[in-house]
Amino acid sequence: MAAKKARRAPARPEEDGGGLSIGALSRATGIPVQTLRTWERRYGAPTPERKPSGHRLYPVTEIERLRAVSALLANGHRAADVLPRSASERAGLLEAAGADTPTAVPALRVGPAGEAPDFGPVLQAVRRFDRAQIVAWLHAQWSRLGPLLFLQDLAGPFLQRIGEQWSDGALEIRHEHFATACLTDVLREVREPFDRQAKGPRVIAALLSGDRHEGGLLMVSVLLAVRGFRVVYLGVDTPAAEVIGAAKEANVHAVAVSVSPSVPAAGARRGIVALRRALPRRVALWLGGSGSPDGVAGCVRFTSLTEMDEAIAARR
Ligand code: B12
Known part of the structure; x- marks a missing residue:
């Protein structure tokens, strides 16, 4: 088994002091950049701050709001009606439509930009067969990163690290099977609400x-x-x-x-x-x-x- 080198996540210029670029907001919510610009022009929301360079900068809380907006659009509402509403009004509309309130995804990256995730504690949990800790950690990362970055920068590298640890002799096949099962269970679980909608x-x-x-x-x-x-x-x-x-x-x-x-x-x-x-x-x-x-x-x-x-x- 040829061990792969741990990959360092590239710095993300689209994230800035906790704020998000329009591209990062688009990836976290699934709403195309062009649509975000159109909504801003037509309905005045979401309204970003502007960096000195003129680039848009959104607070991370915008992710949760826009995911609720997306869910309402999928239930037949119009952007003009739902964008200006308060969080509780949107939650009421979602409830009336029988749709789940989308889970909050409050931030986009693990650790400072440019640093690969720290797998140390979760690898210890794998060695202890501590499913509760592994699953809780994965859920916390999902919430912190949002779907795309969780999948691309955390879940993939996690499985690769497990493979490397096995080939280095640091983990046994049983640990690899166990860790893979924990992750695949979580992947199925986080998909479920989206499947329903x-x-x-x-x-x-x-x-x-x-x-x-x-x-x-x-x-x-x-x-x-x-x-x-x-x-x-x-x-x-x-x-x-x-x-x-x-x-x-x-x-x-x-x-x-x-x-x-x-x-x-x-x-x-x-x-x-x-x-x-x-x-x-x-x-x-x-x-x-x-x-x-x-x-x-x-x-x-x-x-x-x-x-x-x-x-x-x-x-x-
Ligand atoms: C977990 C694992 C297993 C588990 C799988 C269980 C499961 N539920 O999935 C089990 C134990 C079954 C297994 C078995 C085997 N495995 Co295995 N396994 C792995 C391990 C550790 C992780 C695989 C993984 O999930 N990787 C992570 C995923 C996320 O990576 P990925 O598939 O590339 O996907 C990413 C992208 O490519 C992309 N992507 C993937 N698919 C798609 C599709 C689309 C449309 C898009 C857009 C993107 C996309 O998205 C992902 C996220 O970025 C790897 C080690 C490693 N370094 O990967 C070895 C590895 C893949 N296994 C390997 C081998 C050899 C085997 C066995 C032959 C071992 C054996 N002798 O029995 C068997 C074969 C079983 C079989 N018939 O398939 C080798 C393959 C090497 C090679 N070139 O042949 C590896 C690389 C380990 C190694 N270094 O030797 N394995």
Whole structure:
């Protein structure tokens, strides 16, 4: 097992003394940048402060407000009606619509900019099989970071660190299984409220036959649900014929396939090419994961969740 080097998170110029740039606010709420600008122009909200450079700067509390606004829009309200309302009025409208009040996501990063998350305490908890502490820590990070950064900068690196610790002999296979199970449970749990509210196109999430690495797939599924897609989760080790059957029966917009590095490269390419040929042309095929083949005609391969997220935002 070749150990990977711990990745240092890049500094985030979009975060500034606790304030958020328009891009960071967009990523945290799923509301496109253009929409935020339009709302500001038309309805005077959300109103940012301006940096000396002229760039917009939003307080982190704006995330919670806008997520409630999004939920109301999904329930048929108009932006002009809900944007100026107070938090309690919005909560009342959500209750009347039978929708959950979206969970607060109050900040966007772990530790000072440029520092990788400190996994020390949670790795100790893994060694003690202390599920309560691991799950509580993961939930706290979800709340602090918001969906995209939690997935990209914390959950992914956490699994990679677990893998490195195993290959270094610092953790046993039992610890790796236990930690992975804690994280995958949390990924399912945080997705649930978004699944219930999702009204967008359907997207199948699947791994190729024989691939049992579902961390990346669960992360993609969380992001898709946060962005309003209805995820049809087929999960690990799914024969191509089943993906194709589901794509037709569920009338899906896209199939998202995560390919882990454990799938031999030639097999991964063959599997994806065959899937692409058999899927209806109107169904997009989105690929990700470090084992996913590059340059397969008719597929979009994303190198990161952020890249997929930006592509989704750009299409809206
Ligand atoms: C957990 C784990 C397992 C668990 C998986 C359990 C589960 N519920 O998922 C279990 C124990 C089953 C397992 C088994 C095996 N594993 Co394993 N496993 C891992 C480990 C530690 C973590 C994998 C993981 O979840 N990574 C984190 C995810 C988040 O990374 P990711 O998939 O790249 O996803 C990110 C992006 O790529 C992106 N992304 C992913 N998919 C998609 C899709 C789309 C559409 C988009 C937009 C983005 C996107 O989003 C993610 C977040 O950024 C890795 C170590 C490592 N460094 O990754 C080894 C690792 C992947 N395993 C490995 C191996 C060899 C195996 C086994 C063959 C071991 C064995 N001899 O039995 C088996 C194969 C099982 C099988 N049939 O698949 C190797 C693969 C190396 C290689 N090149 O072959 C690794 C790298 C460990 C190593 N260094 O040797 N494993």
